[in-house]
Amino acid sequence: xxxxxxxxxGEQIPKLATxxxxxxxxxxxxxxxxxATLLSGSSGSCKTLFSVQYLYESITRFxxxxxxxxxxxxxTEIMKNVKSFGWDLQSLVTGKKxxxxxxxxxxxxxxxxxxxYDFSALLARIEHAGKKVGATRVVIxxxxxxxxxxxxxxxxxxxxxxxxxxxxxxxxxxxxxxxRSDEYGxxxxxxxxxxxxxxxxxxxxxxxxERRRRTVEVLKFRGAGHQKGEYPFTLTGKGIEVLPLSAxxxxxxxxxxxxxxxxxxxxxxxxxxxxRDSIIMASGATGxxxxxLVTTFLNDGCxxxxxxxxxxxxxxxxxxxxxxxxxxxxxxxxxxEGLLKIVCAYxxxxxxxxxxxxxxxxxxxxKPKRIALDSLSAMERVSIGKSFSEFVIGITSYIKHKETxxxxxxxxxxMQSVTSVSESHISSLTDSIILLRYxxxxxxxxxxxxxxxxxxxxxxxxxxxxxxxxxGMHIGDQFHNVGGxxxxxPTHIVSGESDKLRGMFEK
Amino acid sequence: MSYILKLYITGQTxxxxxxxxxxxxxxxxxxxxxxxxxIDILKHPQLAEDDKIIAxxxxxxxxxxxxxxxxxxLSNTEKVxxxxxxxxx
Numbered sequence: 323x324x325x326x327x328x329x330x331x332g333e334q335i336p337k338l339a340t341x342x343x344x345x346x347x348x349x350x351x352x353x354x355x356x357x358a359t360l361l362s363g364s365s366g367s368c369k370t371l372f373s374v375q376y377l378y379e380s381i382t383r384f385x386x387x388x389x390x391x392x393x394x395x396x397x398t399e400i401m402k403n404v405k406s407f408g409w410d411l412q413s414l415v416t417g418k419k420x421x422x423x424x425x426x427x428x429x430x431x432x433x434x435x436x437x438x439y440d441f442s443a444l445l446a447r448i449e450h451a452g453k454k455v456g457a458t459r460v461v462i463x464x465x466x467x468x469x470x471x472x473x474x475x476x477x478x479x480x481x482x483x484x485x486x487x488x489x490x491x492x493x494x495x496x497x498x499x500x501x502r503s504d505e506y507g508x509x510x511x512x513x514x515x516x517x518x519x520x521x522x523x524x525x526x527x528x529x530x531x532e533r534r535r536r537t538v539e540v541l542k543f544r545g546a547g548h549q550k551g552e553y554p555f556t557l558t559g560k561g562i563e564v565l566p567l568s569a570x571x572x573x574x575x576x577x578x579x580x581x582x583x584x585x586x587x588x589x590x591x592x593x594x595x596x597x598r599d600s601i602i603m604a605s606g607a608t609g610x611x612x613x614x615l616v617t618t619f620l621n622d623g624c625x626x627x628x629x630x631x632x633x634x635x636x637x638x639x640x641x642x643x644x645x646x647x648x649x650x651x652x653x654x655x656x657x658x659e660g661l662l663k664i665v666c667a668y669x670x671x672x673x674x675x676x677x678x679x680x681x682x683x684x685x686x687x688x689k690p691k692r693i694a695l696d697s698l699s700a701m702e703r704v705s706i707g708k709s710f711s712e713f714v715i716g717i718t719s720y721i722k723h724k725e726t727x728x729x730x731x732x733x734x735x736x737m738q739s740v741t742s743v744s745e746s747h748i749s750s751l752t753d754s755i756i757l758l759r760y761x762x763x764x765x766x767x768x769x770x771x772x773x774x775x776x777x778x779x780x781x782x783x784x785x786x787x788x789x790x791x792x793x794g795m796h797i798g799d800q801f802h803n804v805g806g807x808x809x810x811x812p813t814h815i816v817s818g819e820s821d822k823l824r825g826m827f828e829k
Numbered sequence: 830m831s832y833i834l835k836l837y838i839t840g841q842t843x844x845x846x847x848x849x850x851x852x853x854x855x856x857x858x859x860x861x862x863x864x865x866x867x868i869d870i871l872k873h874p875q876l877a878e879d880d881k882i883i884a885x886x887x888x889x890x891x892x893x894x895x896x897x898x899x900x901x902x903l904s905n906t907e908k909v910x911x912x913x914x915x916x917x918x
Contacts (some may be wrong), residue, residue, distance in 0.1 A: 393883075422914070423878070425883045426881070428881065431899075432897065433899070434899045435901050436901040436902075436904065436908045436909055436912065437847075437902035437903055437904035438845065438847075439883065439885060439887075440842075441883060441884055441885075442840070443837060443870050443882045443883055444883040447877055450875070481884075
C-alpha cells in the first residue's frame, strides 16, 4: 500500500472537507480534492446516506453545488428516504444547488444490446448537470447496479474508467459507491477497485455477539494522509456521525482547583480533594460503598450550587433517591432545584457508540460541573470488540475537555482482587484511583480504603479502615499488623514481627 | 402502422455513424411509415435526461407501444428487428 503519511505537507494532495461529523478528522481534512474516492460497503452499510450527506453538507455548509448520479434508486425515493434527517433535497434542486442524474432502471422496461456502445451519454449528462449547478462534488451511487444492467462487465469496467477519468478532468471531487459481499473480503464486487483505486473508504456493518457495529475505515488515500483502522460511527438525527476516538489529542486544559469528595477524611487522604478536571476511578466489589462515594460526591457539588449529572446503569432513580435519603441526603430537593440530573438506563438499550453520543449531548445541554457514572463495569457487559475501550477513551476525553470532574465506579471481577478488565483499560486514563476493598480479619468482613494514585498531587499511602452507617462513610485508622490487603489475601502479622519490620526501615 | 423512433448519439463518433447507417438501412427495407429523430446528447442533454439514457447509441421506439430501447450500433439486423417488434413488409 502506498500511504504516505510522512511526506511533506506541501507535497500532499489538497483535501476537500466533507462536513460529515468526525469523518474529516480521520480523513485528515477530507477527501482528496479533484479525485475519485471509492466508497465500498455491504448492503445496509449506509453508502447512500453517506453520499447524500456528503452532497448535502457541501451545499448547506460550503455553498458548493453538487450532482447525484443515481443508478439504483429513483431521485424521488432518495429524497423521501433522507427526509427524516430534516434534509430538504427538493428545495436544493429548485434552488439550483443540487442536480440529479437519474439513471435508475425503469421497472418493466426491457433493454436489448445490439453491437458496440459506450457511456459517453452518462458523462455528457453529468457534465450538463454539473454546469447547471456549478458543481464541485459528484456522487455515483452505485456502480455495481450498472454491472447488473449490462452483461459485458469487461466493457462496463473500461467505460466506467473513462467516465471517472472524465470527472477528474472536470475537477470534480467524487464518491463512487460499490457493493461488497463480505465485511472482510474483497474490496468490492465486479472488481470496481481496479478503476477507482486511488482512494478507498470502506463502510462496515458487522454483526458481533448479536449486535451490529458500524465502522468506517479509510483504507487508502494515494499521496495523502489519513488515520488508519476502523472507527465506529452511528446514525443520529443529523445523519452519520463518526467517532474519531484515537484521533483525539491530549490537549486538555489543566486545573489546580480542588473539589471536595463530600468526605473530609477522603479529601485529606487525596491531599486536599480531587482536581476539578480530573477523572476519578473508584474500584470496589459490590457493597464496599461505591454508590455512597458517588452520592456524597454529587451532594457536595449540589451544596455548592454546582450542576451535577449522574448516570445510573444498575439502579433506578427511586433507588438512588432512597439510598441518598438513607444517608440523610435529600436528592429530590436537588433535582427540583435543577442542580441534579439523574439518567437511568440499562446499558443494553443502545450500543456503546450511541451511548457515548447521547451522553455527550446531555453533557453539552446540562453543562454539569460533576459527572458520576455508576458503574462503568455495567457498560463493559454490552461491549463488543474494541468498543468498550473506545467508549472509555471517548467519554473521559470529552469530560476533561469540559473541565468537569468525573467519578467512575468499577467492579473488579472477583470479590477481593485488584484487577479487572475495565481497570486495566482505564486506569491509565484516570487521574485518581481509589480502592475500596473487603478485608477479612479474625472472622469478620471489614472494609479498607486507599488512594492508589493522585496525579499531580501528594496523597496518603496508608490503607485505612472505614465503616458505613446511617450518616455515611467514616474513615478510621490505618490497618495495623495486616499485610496483603490489596492482593486479596490479608494475613495477620504477629506484633513482634511487625516491630521487627518497622525497625528495619527506621534505621 | 406508423413508427416513432429516436436515436440518441453523442457526437459524430464511429459508433454513432454506424448506428445511423444501420438503422436507416433497416427502416428503408422493413418499415413503411416511420419518423426518425437523431438526437445528439452533446447538443440536447436535457432530452437524454428525460429518457434516462446512459449509453450511446441508444434507439428508443416510442410508438407503437410498448416502449423499447436498444443499446449499441445496431450491427445485428435480426436482433434489431426482434427488439423493435418489426413486422416484415
